[in-house]
Amino acid sequence: MILEADKLCFSYKDRPVLHDVSLCCASGTVLGILGPNGSGKSTLVKCLQHILPPAEGRVVLDGHNLGHMTLKKRALAISYIPQSLIPAPGLSVYEAILLGRVPRFRWRPRSVDYQRVDEIIAELGITKLTNRFVASLSGGERQKVLIARSLCRDTSVLVFDEMTNNLDLKHQIEILDLIHRKTKEQELITVLVLHDLNLASLYCDSVLLLEDGRCRATGHPRDVLNQEQLQSTYGIRPLIISHQEHVYVLPRKQVVI
């Protein structure tokens, strides 16, 4: 299965945000969307599920144009989790995860829906949380609930917008380990919007670097995260170190006093 976006363009009223952005991602791989603040990362992933319908270009999943699908069909094809989302604060964890099955049932959940939620909860090891209210969870636990909600939808594409923001390093790694493992195990297509270039280098099979709504570079993290690209995109000169097939980007002071 392949997810392809072909020359996507999008504008908020008169302000163009995306210009001819194309991407391609295959089953069992993780694609990282990188770029400075305001470069159009979130807009791009919203265009992938047509939450923001692109003005031009198309998104194709396994030969089917998402623009020609109904809202429900798109919800069954791509699971998108926006940034800073608290998964339904007033609901219990179990109910918040069950919301992920909404596109799959008509007016009330069937036994297969409950069964799938039970499976995912057991798989992610969050059984202890199920009766707690979402509002009482820590940041890392909330993200796990969101991942569980995404996985129980049984879509072939997962899209997460800045999942690891506001998490400490341990939880960032725990969450990305989990997403990476599920992507490989279940042959999913995963698109991650990330700010942390090192995490992108560790977990992504390919990355797309955006600058002012345009694709600046795309390819393996090792090829994209180099001195020249980062200087022209972010305007900084970091130290770049290679270690065991991964590159690490270390920030350096720009002004030395």
Next chain:
Amino acid sequence: MLHVLPAGGLLLIASLVSLSLGSQTMSPPELSVSVLRMIGRAELDTQGKILYHLRLPRLFLGLFAGAGLALSGTAMQGITRNPLVSPFTLGLSSAASFGASLAIVFNLTPFPGTRMGVVATAFGCALLCALVVFLIAGKAGLSPVTLVLTGLALSYLFSALSAGVQFVSQEYQLSAVVSWTFGSLNGAQWSHTAIPGILLLTALPVLLFIAWPLNVMHGNDDEVAKSLGVHPRLIRMISGGTAVLLTAAIISFTGVIGFIGLVAPHISRMLVGVDHRHLLPHSAIVGALLLVVGDTLGRTILAPVQIPVGIIVSFLGVPLFLHLILRSGNGAFE
């Protein structure tokens, strides 16, 4: 279903107490005999007549009105994600008051000089207001904020129109308009219960059918709703439309009973959580309970004077609501 049993039990007790209290108090055996005679279509004695012609229609109108207003409030708060919203946020109460003023002061109604005339004009104005709100807010994307702000603007407009009508009215007409706006179940007849009853029994299954989309919309913004395959605009139209019809029909018969639609959903949310599958029926029962208890107190504590139920409900509901806020700590909406 288990969630609604305690509140349902209280409602049953409150209803029986309401039927037995009044100018002529009836003991439980007397109440049972009268009800059995009614069921057996036997000739009714004085107590039976009081029960059949006065207390039963009043009780049923109270049950339907309380449940309907609470249900509408729950639906409106769900689709706007706003804890301050009530069924009257879209301007319905001001519009219905304007309609009632037109009927009372100028006799501008299809049935001049009758109570049904006031009902029809109040209902028509409330629906007109809701239609205008939905049309204008729809042009601006039908987001929660546009819906609430447009409703607020229309509410001020209709309040000004009502005030204009009242300004040119005679004193006795003004008194009739003011007492209509208090909200009361005085003079309830069987014919008044049919329309609110039918609409309530239609609205409940409709809203329960979209309980899951309402759950999605309650805690998430429109983008998340869309990502889960829920049409926010469609759900807002169905839910808002149902709430508007139900509220307009109820307040046309009872006058403006304001507090229930705001507070009953909050009380239920604190007791059974935010899952609309449980919240909708529970808040309907809490609304009915508040109204029936309020009305029973209103017509008995200073008998023979009947205090309008709208006033009593606020006296009852505010302390209960404040107690629950203090107990739950984080307010009603989380």
